Amino acid sequence: MENEEHGTEVTLPHLAESLVSATVGRWLKQPGDYVQEYEVLCELITDKVNVEMPSPMEGTLTRILVQEGDIADVGAAICLIRGSDSANETPVEPAKAATQKKDKDEADQRTRYSPAVLSLAEENRIDLRKVQGTSLGGRISRKDVLAYIMNNLDSKPAASPESKPEEKAAPANRVVPENASDSRTEERKEPAASMFTAEDQIVPVSPIRKMIAQRMLQSVSEIPHAWLMIEADVSGLVALREKVKESFAAKEGVRLTVTPFVLKAVVNAIKEYPMLNSTWAEDNIIVKKDIHVSIAVGSEESVVTPVIRNADRKTIAGLAIEMEELIAKARNGKLTLSDMQGGTFTFNNTGSFGSVLSVPIINYPQAAIITLESIVRKPVVVNHDSIAIRSMANLCLSLDHRILDGKICGLFIQRVKQYLEKYDENTVIY
Amino acid sequence: MSMLKTGVAYKMAIMTYLEAIRSAMSEEMERDENVFVLGEDVGKGGVMNATKGMRDRFGERRVLDTPLAESAIVGVAIGAAMVGKKPIAEIQFADFIFPAANQIISEAAKIRYRSNNDWQCPIVIRAPYGATGGGGLYHSQCPEAVFFGTPGLKIVAPSSAYDAKGLLKAALRDGDPVLFFEHKKCYLYVSDEVPDEDYTVPIGKAAVKREGDDITVISYGMTVHHVLKAAEEVQKEGISAHVLDLRTLQPLDVPAILEAAAKTGKVMIVHEDNKTGGVGAEVAAIISEHKLYELDVPIMRLCAPDVPAVGMAPTLEKFYLPNADKVRDAMRLLAEM
Numbered sequence: 001m002e003n004e005e006h007g008t009e010v011t012l013p014h015l016a017e018s019l020v021s022a023t024v025g026r027w028l029k030q031p032g033d034y035v036q037e038y039e040v041l042c043e044l045i046t047d048k049v050n051v052e053m054p055s056p057m058e059g060t061l062t063r064i065l066v067q068e069g070d071i072a073d074v075g076a077a078i079c080l081i082r083g084s085d086s087a088n089e090t091p092v093e094p095a096k097a098a099t100q101k102k103d104k105d106e107a108d109q110r111t112r113y114s115p116a117v118l119s120l121a122e123e124n125r126i127d128l129r130k131v132q133g134t135s136l137g138g139r140i141s142r143k144d145v146l147a148y149i150m151n152n153l154d155s156k157p158a159a160s161p162e163s164k165p166e167e168k169a170a171p172a173n174r175v176v177p178e179n180a181s182d183s184r185t186e187e188r189k190e191p192a193a194s195m196f197t198a199e200d201q202i203v204p205v206s207p208i209r210k211m212i213a214q215r216m217l218q219s220v221s222e223i224p225h226a227w228l229m230i231e232a233d234v235s236g237l238v239a240l241r242e243k244v245k246e247s248f249a250a251k252e253g254v255r256l257t258v259t260p261f262v263l264k265a266v267v268n269a270i271k272e273y274p275m276l277n278s279t280w281a282e283d284n285i286i287v288k289k290d291i292h293v294s295i296a297v298g299s300e301e302s303v304v305t306p307v308i309r310n311a312d313r314k315t316i317a318g319l320a321i322e323m324e325e326l327i328a329k330a331r332n333g334k335l336t337l338s339d340m341q342g343g344t345f346t347f348n349n350t351g352s353f354g355s356v357l358s359v360p361i362i363n364y365p366q367a368a369i370i371t372l373e374s375i376v377r378k379p380v381v382v383n384h385d386s387i388a389i390r391s392m393a394n395l396c397l398s399l400d401h402r403i404l405d406g407k408i409c410g411l412f413i414q415r416v417k418q419y420l421e422k423y424d425e426n427t428v429i430y
Numbered sequence: 431m432s433m434l435k436t437g438v439a440y441k442m443a444i445m446t447y448l449e450a451i452r453s454a455m456s457e458e459m460e461r462d463e464n465v466f467v468l469g470e471d472v473g474k475g476g477v478m479n480a481t482k483g484m485r486d487r488f489g490e491r492r493v494l495d496t497p498l499a500e501s502a503i504v505g506v507a508i509g510a511a512m513v514g515k516k517p518i519a520e521i522q523f524a525d526f527i528f529p530a531a532n533q534i535i536s537e538a539a540k541i542r543y544r545s546n547n548d549w550q551c552p553i554v555i556r557a558p559y560g561a562t563g564g565g566g567l568y569h570s571q572c573p574e575a576v577f578f579g580t581p582g583l584k585i586v587a588p589s590s591a592y593d594a595k596g597l598l599k600a601a602l603r604d605g606d607p608v609l610f611f612e613h614k615k616c617y618l619y620v621s622d623e624v625p626d627e628d629y630t631v632p633i634g635k636a637a638v639k640r641e642g643d644d645i646t647v648i649s650y651g652m653t654v655h656h657v658l659k660a661a662e663e664v665q666k667e668g669i670s671a672h673v674l675d676l677r678t679l680q681p682l683d684v685p686a687i688l689e690a691a692a693k694t695g696k697v698m699i700v701h702e703d704n705k706t707g708g709v710g711a712e713v714a715a716i717i718s719e720h721k722l723y724e725l726d727v728p729i730m731r732l733c734a735p736d737v738p739a740v741g742m743a744p745t746l747e748k749f750y751l752p753n754a755d756k757v758r759d760a761m762r763l764l765a766e767m
Contacts, residue, residue, distance in 0.1 A: 116695040116726040136766050142695040142726035143644070 006062040007082030010055070012072045015046055015337055021073045022046045023207040024066045033061050041079065045207045049304065049340040050333060059083040067110075069129060069207055109137030116142040124149050127204035208302050219364040223280070226401040227359050230413045234375055235391040237261050237423040244429060252321060259295075259349050260319035261429075262372045262395075265419035266347060267291055267311045273412040277344045278367045280402050294343030294363055295323060297330040298353075304330050305363055307343045316429040351375060351393065360398045368399045368409070370416070393420075441626040448617040450591035450624050451480055451556070454598035455518060457628065459488050462516060465602060468494040469503055469520030469556075477522055478558055478617060500530035507553045508538050516602055517553050524559035524611065525571040538607040539582030553608075554601045560613040560652055560702055561740045561751055570740040572651075572703035577609055578679055578712070584633055585680040587611040589654035591622045593677055596631030604633060611679075613652040620655065636683035638690065642670035645764045646690045648713055649700040650676040653752050657700055660758035669765040679709050684716055691717045695726030698764050702752055705733035727767040732760045 012022055025043030029035050040052040041061070059081040066078040110133055113121070117140055121128050124145075131148045133140035205213070237258060245256040270277050270291055278287040291312045294305040306326040308319060329335045346363040351374035360369045373394035382388045395416060399409050445453070459465045466488075467481055473495040475482035485493040496503050500521055507517035521527045527534075534555065541551040561570035577583055584606055588594040594612060601608035639654060640661055649657045654675045661671035674690040676682065691697045697717060699710035714729045732752055734740075740750050 114695070114726045115723045119723040139767070141767075 006080040007059060008057060008080065009065075009077035010041065010057075010079050010081055011077050012044070012074050013053075014074050015044070015051060019046055019074060021071050023071050023211070024068055024078060025050055025207055027064055027068060028052075029055075029061045031061055031063055035059065035061055035081065045211060046337065049335050049337055050208075051337050053078075055081065057081055057083055067129075109133070109135070109139035112139055114139075114142065117145050120145045120149075125202045127202070129204075206301070212302060215364055216361055219361050223362050223364065224401040225359075225362060225398050226404075226406070226409075227396065227398050228406065228409060228413060229357065229394055229396045230417050231392055231394050232417040232420045233380065233390050234258070234393045234420055234423070236425070236427075237420060238375065238391045239425050240423050240427050240429075243425050248317070248320070248429070252317065254321050254324045256320050257323075257349075258351075258375065259347075259372070260316045260323060261423060262349075262420065263293065263295075263308075263311065263319050263323075263347055264316050265416050266345075266370055267293065268419050269412050269415035270345060271312055272415055273408060275404060275408060276368050276399075276412055278403055279344075279365045280367070280400055285403050288344040290342075290344065292342045292344045294346040294366070295326060296346060296348035296363075297327050299331070304335060304340070305343060305346060306330055306335055306339045307341065309342065320429075345369070347372070350396075356394055358396055360396060362398050362400060366400075367403045368397060370413075371396045395420075442623040443626060444621050445591050445624050446618055447588075447591045447594050447612070447620040448478065448480060450595035451598055451612060452482065452484070453624075454595040454602075455481070456484060456487065458516075458599060458602045459484075459492060461628075462602075464514060465516040465518065466492040466494060466510075467518040467520060468496050468506060470496055470498055470522045472496075472520055476520060478614070480520065480556070480558075480612075500526055500528075501533055504530040504533040504538065504553070504555060507555070508533060508541070508551055511551045511553045511607075512541070512549055518602070519553060519555045521555060521557045523569050524557035524573050525568045527555075527557050527573055528576075530555075531576065534577065534583065534607070534609065535580050539580050541582075542606065543582055550605050551607050552602075552605050554598070554610050555607070556598075556610045556612060558614045558617075559611050560615055561747065562614045563747065564742075564744075565614075565740065566742040567739040572611075572701070572734070574609075574611055574679060575703050575708050578709055580680075582606070583680060584608040584678070585611065586633060586678050587613070587651045588631075588677055589613070589616065589620070589649075589651055589675050591620060591624050593631050593637070593675075595624055596629055597633065597677065599628070600630040600633050603630065608633070611651065615652045616655075619652075631677070634678045634681045634683055636677055636686035636690075637675045638673070638686075639675045640671060640673040642672035643694055644670045644672075645696045645698065645761060646672045646674065646694045647698045647700060647757075647761065648674045648676065648687065648690060648710075650679060650709070651702060653700045653702050653757070656752055656754040656757045659754040660761055663754070663758050664761045664765070667762070669761060671761060676709070676713075682709075682713065682716065684720075687713055687716055688720050691721050692724040695724050696764050696767065697725070698730040698732060698760060700732045700752055700757055700760075702734055704736050705731055706736050708733055727764065730760060730764055732757060 015022060023045040025045045027042045029041050035041065035055045035058065037058045038054045041055050042053050044051050044053050061079060062082050063080045066072045072078050113128060120142060126145060126148060128140060131140050131144055134144055135141040241256060241258060241261065248256040274287050277291055278285050290310055292307050292309045293311040294307050296303055296305050306329065308322050311319065326339065329339060343363060343366065345366055346369040348360055348369065348371045350358045350371040354374055356373045356376065358371050358373065360371050362369050373396065375391050375393045377389055377391050379387050380390045380392060395413060397409060397413050455467060469476065471477060472481040472493055473485045473490055481493055503519045507519040510517045521530065538551045538553060541549050559572050574585060574587065577585060584604065586597045586601060586608060588597050598610060601610055639658060647657045657673055661673055664671060672690055672693050674686060699713050701708055701710050703709065710731045710733055714731065717729060734750055734752065737750060740747050
């Protein structure tokens with residue numbers, strides 16, 4: 001669409017099948033910047049992944065319509081670009097030029113923070129996106145920040161000694177479930193009141209954190225979770241890994257962890273119990289043919305789940321190499337949307353951070369998720385009546401109880417256990 | 431001005447800026463017989479009437495007429511100071527101070543330093559400066575920037591009668607050369623309460639003339655009054671201005687400047703001297719050096735444009751000189767930014 005004053009609207013592309021909206025991350029170009037075709041305009045945060053938005057045309061970015069952190073629907077305009085041609089063809093009338101300049105200034109000022117504003121915001125841990133600017137062009141002045149701080153302090157007297165009973169009642173209200181939902185949403189709008197003191201740190205929720213929160217909430221509120229755990233003797237696996245890991249690292253340049261061994265066992269079991277590889281669709285259950293395993297890769301701030309496609313067609317070595325690539329991409333923030341899409345089942349090595357038992361939340365809209373817990377050396381009963389020290393590991397499975405029941409999952413996880421316990425020093429990993 | 435000090439109420443009299451200067455000189459001459467005044471036509475009272483009646487009171491040897499030679503006026507003063515006198519050298523108009531610039535900058539300002547503290551030069555050079563209207567090029571200039579930044583020299587520029595008297599007394603009791611810039615427009619335009627008792631205003635101390643929390647305006651001399659008038663006007667619009675009168679230009683009261691700047695984060699400096707290289711440039715630099723992270727908007731300067739001097743034509747004069755209207759408009763802009 002042409003907009004005669006400011007140029008062509010750049011719309012949010014249809015990034016993927018199920019995607020109806022995306023959160024605009026960082027703007028890499030600002031109004032007034034000249035952009036080449038395909039140059040990156042901004043980051044788009046979708047389903048747990050950042051993609052870069054290339055410019056569909058060459059020209060001057062005249063206005064940003066969707067600010068950082070805001071959500072845009074697919075097809076909605078996110079910015080305006082005035083093409084190099086249109087500027088030459090239609091000379092802008094002086095009056096228009098003036099308003100245009102004003103608009104541009106105004107857009108600029110909103111995110112132009114003075115040293116005073118920045119230092120105040122830092123000292124008081126204020127998210128400036130929440131502060132209303134009242135100065136020229138909507139700029140946030142030092143006074144605006146001070147007023148914002150004062151407002152937050154004003155609501156504090158609720159926590160003063162006179163009103164202690166209320167203060168105690170408030171957090172209780174907050175955990176009242178379902179039926180109190182209306183008052184709860186209202187309350188949530190102003191958590192500032194009595195929830196924190198001046199010493200508390202207020203961490204603004206990043207777009208990716210928000211995304212994770214939404215997905216987790218959707219999963220636990222829509223999917224009736226059931227859970228079971230099994231203990232497997234992985235001594236053979238450990239011995240096998242010890243035997244091959246150094247030559248593997250030398251040969252492939254990739255560290256061999258226990259994950260691909262477990263993954264292989266899980267995928268083999270899925271092959272036999274395909275219901276685990278399905279999704280709930282109200283009237284139907286869709287059983288997926290391809291086995292694409294999502295692997296949870298965590299950092300201190302977030303977790304992403306890149307996908308190993310057709311995991312059933314890959315050897316232990318193949319899985320190890322592909323995982324290493326995906327983890328490296330995840331750590332460097334280089335995952336693309338296609339790396340993230342299409343998972344049908346999720347594996348999470350929670351043992352890597354020392355857990356021996358976890359209750360995972362299903363990666364929506366999949367049917368199940370399995371975790372590998374820490375491998376622990378402990379005495380176990382073997383050969384009916386003797387005790388030996390073996391390497392034992394727990395595996396935890398969360399399942400969508402609409403699709404799956406205890407019986408089939410019991411069989412599935414037993415099968416995983418059998419595959420795991422079959423490993424020995426002679427197993428071929430290629 | 432209320433002068434309550436340790437419970438004692440001082441007697442006050444309203445007097446003009448000019449009278450305050452005259453009374454400071456007279457009182458100091460009475461107090462210390464080494465004090466004397468020299469300059470062109472000072473005997474018959476001087477063209478500004480600053481020394482009016484003083485020859486009758488102190489005699490022609492202490493109210494000394496000189497030839498039209500500014501270099502000699504200051505030179506004689508320096509020599510007298512070195513043998514123990516406390517001379518007040520009057521330059522008829524600050525516009526004519528330049529022939530004495532060599533004496534002031536190369537001699538007076540350096541004597542203590544180059545003699546390794548063996549000699550000192552306690553002179554006061556009174557220089558009536560600034561535009562009164564209709565003065566044209568040679569009776570309106572603000573030459574403070576020429577001397578500003580000369581180590582060894584103290585420079586004061588009071589805006590009120592109280593400060594004029596207190597600072598002149600402090601200058602006369604100071605052991606170093608003091609360049610005393612008295613704004614000619616202030617002479618009769620400005621009157622305020624001055625204590626009957628002996629007092630001084632310390633050199634190097636600025637004064638908060640008005641408390642405010644939206645914008646900070648720093649000024650000195652006549653423009654302080656434009657600033658205060660404009661501050662009254664914008665107050666009605668809800669803009670609260672904090673006004674600092676520098677009073678002493680050298681040494682600048684750095685803590686007071688920084689405190690005033692940090693108070694609002696929005697700073698404007700107003701002076702009648704030209705913008706480039708003026709006192710405001712140094713004040714802005716000091717604030718930038720120490721308080722950048724407390725600034726909310728760029729520092730603003732409202733000064734005379736970089737034009738050689740005040741034009742004779744009323745239109746040019748109006749264009750050139752800062753006034754309350756110009757200050758008010760700039761204050762609004764600063765508050766809105």
